[in-house]
Amino acid sequence: MIVEVKEQQDVRQLVRTLVTEKGHEKAELIPILHDINSALGYISDEAIEELSERMNIPSSHIYSVATFYRMLSTEPRGRHVIQFCESAPCHVAGGRLVWQKLQQELGLSNGETSEDEKWTLLTTSCLGVCGVGPVLVVDHDIYGNVTPEQIPGILGNYE
Amino acid sequence: MKATRSMVLVSSDPESLDMGALDVFNTLQQQIAAFGLEEEISLSMISDVSKKTQNPLVLVYPDAVIYGSVKPEDIPHIVEEHLYKGRVVAEKQISPYDLTGQIAWLSARKGTLPAENRIVLKNVGLIDPESIDDYIVNQGYEALGTVLQEMTPQETIAIIMNSGLRGRGGAGFPTGLKWQFVASTKNDKKYVICNADESEPGTFKDRLVLEGDPHAIIEAMMIAAYAVGADEGFVYIRGEYGLAISRMQKAIDQARAYGLLGENIFDTGFSFDLHIHAGAGAYICGEETALIESIEGNRGEPRARPPYPTTAGLWQKPTVVNNVETLANIPAIIRNGADWYKSIGTPSSPGTKVYTILGNVNVTGLIEVPMGITLREVISIYAKGMKDGASFKLAQTGGSSGSIIPASLQDTPMDFDSFSKAGVSLGSGALLIGDENVCVVDLAKVLLNFFRFESCGKCNPCRIGNKRAYETLVNISEGVGTLKDLDDLHMLSQQLYELSNCGLGQTAGSPLYDILAHFRAEVEAHVKLKVCPTGVCPMSGRRVYQIV
Numbered sequence: 001m002i003v004e005v006k007e008q009q010d011v012r013q014l015v016r017t018l019v020t021e022k023g024h025e026k027a028e029l030i031p032i033l034h035d036i037n038s039a040l041g042y043i044s045d046e047a048i049e050e051l052s053e054r055m056n057i058p059s060s061h062i063y064s065v066a067t068f069y070r071m072l073s074t075e076p077r078g079r080h081v082i083q084f085c086e087s088a089p090c091h092v093a094g095g096r097l098v099w100q101k102l103q104q105e106l107g108l109s110n111g112e113t114s115e116d117e118k119w120t121l122l123t124t125s126c127l128g129v130c131g132v133g134p135v136l137v138v139d140h141d142i143y144g145n146v147t148p149e150q151i152p153g154i155l156g157n158y159e
Numbered sequence: 160m161k162a163t164r165s166m167v168l169v170s171s172d173p174e175s176l177d178m179g180a181l182d183v184f185n186t187l188q189q190q191i192a193a194f195g196l197e198e199e200i201s202l203s204m205i206s207d208v209s210k211k212t213q214n215p216l217v218l219v220y221p222d223a224v225i226y227g228s229v230k231p232e233d234i235p236h237i238v239e240e241h242l243y244k245g246r247v248v249a250e251k252q253i254s255p256y257d258l259t260g261q262i263a264w265l266s267a268r269k270g271t272l273p274a275e276n277r278i279v280l281k282n283v284g285l286i287d288p289e290s291i292d293d294y295i296v297n298q299g300y301e302a303l304g305t306v307l308q309e310m311t312p313q314e315t316i317a318i319i320m321n322s323g324l325r326g327r328g329g330a331g332f333p334t335g336l337k338w339q340f341v342a343s344t345k346n347d348k349k350y351v352i353c354n355a356d357e358s359e360p361g362t363f364k365d366r367l368v369l370e371g372d373p374h375a376i377i378e379a380m381m382i383a384a385y386a387v388g389a390d391e392g393f394v395y396i397r398g399e400y401g402l403a404i405s406r407m408q409k410a411i412d413q414a415r416a417y418g419l420l421g422e423n424i425f426d427t428g429f430s431f432d433l434h435i436h437a438g439a440g441a442y443i444c445g446e447e448t449a450l451i452e453s454i455e456g457n458r459g460e461p462r463a464r465p466p467y468p469t470t471a472g473l474w475q476k477p478t479v480v481n482n483v484e485t486l487a488n489i490p491a492i493i494r495n496g497a498d499w500y501k502s503i504g505t506p507s508s509p510g511t512k513v514y515t516i517l518g519n520v521n522v523t524g525l526i527e528v529p530m531g532i533t534l535r536e537v538i539s540i541y542a543k544g545m546k547d548g549a550s551f552k553l554a555q556t557g558g559s560s561g562s563i564i565p566a567s568l569q570d571t572p573m574d575f576d577s578f579s580k581a582g583v584s585l586g587s588g589a590l591l592i593g594d595e596n597v598c599v600v601d602l603a604k605v606l607l608n609f610f611r612f613e614s615c616g617k618c619n620p621c622r623i624g625n626k627r628a629y630e631t632l633v634n635i636s637e638g639v640g641t642l643k644d645l646d647d648l649h650m651l652s653q654q655l656y657e658l659s660n661c662g663l664g665q666t667a668g669s670p671l672y673d674i675l676a677h678f679r680a681e682v683e684a685h686v687k688l689k690v691c692p693t694g695v696c697p698m699s700g701r702r703v704y705q706i707v
Binding site: 029033061065089 | 357358359360361362363366397398399400401436437438439440441442453454455456457458459515517518519523524525555558589591593597601602605606608609612613615
């Protein structure tokens with residue numbers, strides 16, 4: 001999932017390329033943040049600084065936008081991000097027990113990243129696949145009709 | 160409630176009872192048993208359907224046949240002929256058109272089963288959504304052609320206005336009127352936005368339209384643009400809907416290649432171009448002013464209104480914002496006319512409604528049915544009954560901003576006006592059906608947790624109110640709630656409604672109000688007896704939140 005762009009120079013280069021591609025209108029801010037987030041796994045301070053210079057938008061504004069939306073992160077995340085739907089339809093369909101099993105299996109609570117940086121566990125609001133609740137998403141893979149017994153198997157799919 | 164083949168309803172208003180409805184009911188029960196049909200046919204009393212003439216009524220679904228002035232002695236014949244042999248007893252049948260008012264909605268019901276009577280979902284699953292040719296063969300862009308060549312913008316608005324189409328995003332605002340507001344605002348630049356930030360928990364109807372029939376949305380947005388004088392549009396799709404985004408992008412590219420989007424389309428002088436804006440994960444962006452803020456590159460915080468987007472929307476220009484489902488109705492209305500559209504649904508809410516059925520029922524999924532169907536019908540006919548023969552306890556409509564509807568309201572027609580009279584809300588069209596194992600405190604806790612998380616934080620009542628309400632519910636679910644907590648919850652629900660800036664906060668308190676109004680005894684059991692009647696709540700006796 002995550003491209004290895006650790007060097008500051010690379011991050012700044014990525015931001016410059018994106019701004020050249022999409023333009024520096026303020027309306028492009030969220031699409032560009034989206035792209036940075038999927039390239040780096042999160043939006044780093046260097047990325048915000050560089051973006052601020054290139055787009056002529058205060059970094060405070062960029063930070064406030066980046067922290068507002070659930071799909072954007074300003075903190076590094078694990079190699080695999082697990083999102084568990086905690087909305088009512090999944091809850092009523094047995095989600096409560098799945099969530100307990102998930103936390104227990106990973107040894108993580110909501111919002112935590114494992115020490116080996118393999119997993120980040122998040123709850124999310126409805127993902128719009130309620131017909132097959134309870135639903136969890138690992139990276140981009142959606143799992144529906146999940147039972148507690150299936151959890152170890154699902155987690156075993158990821159390196 | 161089990162899966163049944165037919166459903167028989169007997170009117171039970173005072174006049175009907177006076178005319179012997181109870182005898183009719185009892186005779187029906189005996190006769191259904193005599194033919195051994197108890198397993199296949201459900202029998203219930205129903206209030207609020209009958210007119211003073213021709214009582215009592217016997218209604219048979221899914222055939223939508225109404226028998227009037229039924230006497231106990233007619234029953235053996237009706238049961239044998241209709242329920243046993245499947246032949247309608249014409250001499251006792253009355254026309255729904257003879258009856259005005261509350262049951263006019265029955266007229267559009269004949270033969271309505273899932274997959275029939277489709278307007279919004281007409282093409283979904285039947286055409287290749289990635290082929291513009293497939294769409295065109297199925298009457299695609301026909302309505303646009305009619306509008307551009309034969310109608311003035313004013314005439315276009317008039318048709319939509321006459322059709323009585325109301326916004327399907329939840330609020331039910333008349334679509335034609337919204338278009339009229341934008342059309343009459345003078346400005347050199349106007350926008351059309353499709354709100355596809357479908358994030359109400361339990362709702363995925365818009366996703367299916369976007370994934371299954373994206374060209375219908377493009378066509379409808381172009382009709383809207385022509386009507387109001389706009390030349391640019393945005394489709395705001397929530398970021399989680401990857402497939403919908405790529406299908407819509409492909410559709411836009413195809414339309415552009417065919418000359419359907421761009422400058423001076425087909426030499427009519429009308430120009431229109433369309434862009435996609437992908438959301439980044441925020442429920443609040445479904446609120447139209449928050450959505451506009453988000454397109455502009457800001458936090459999705461709702462604006463103070465007025466001014467409404469119809470006068471000062473995207474970049475302060477007049478803007479039409481319509482929901483996906485609303486737009487999907489537009490081409491069909493133009494093709495078939497306003498009178499055709501009004502013949503479906505109820506007088507105050509014409510047309511169909513797409514519902515997502517979820518929860519403890521045998522069949523979950525999507526249905527498109529005329530406005531005015533009842534919950535009882537949805538559960539017994541479309542959802543094929545409750546799972547494991549459990550009994551129906553409540554339905555949660557319209558995602559989190561809908562209402563918690565008790566079983567006692569299951570015969571109320573589901574349309575905007577009937578629901579608002581009953582003090583509940585239709586919301587976005589999700590029907591989360593709960594059985595007797597659902598705890599209302601637990602359900603409210605989940606709903607309030609959602610609002611607590613999704614509140615944008617701009618205004619205090621919503622930011623703090625939802626947090627307090629959630630904490631109070633957690634304490635109640637742990638068995639440390641007090642009666643004062645219940646008063647506080649009631650007060651919070653009122654304050655959220657009265658003081659919040661936008662629709663999120665205003666509706667966030669409704670689960671609190673609903674559980675106290677309809678399920679007070681169950682909530683009090685948590686507080687007074689320290690018992691969760693369904694055994695769902697932890698009731699550990701541990702105080703999780705210290706509320707001062």
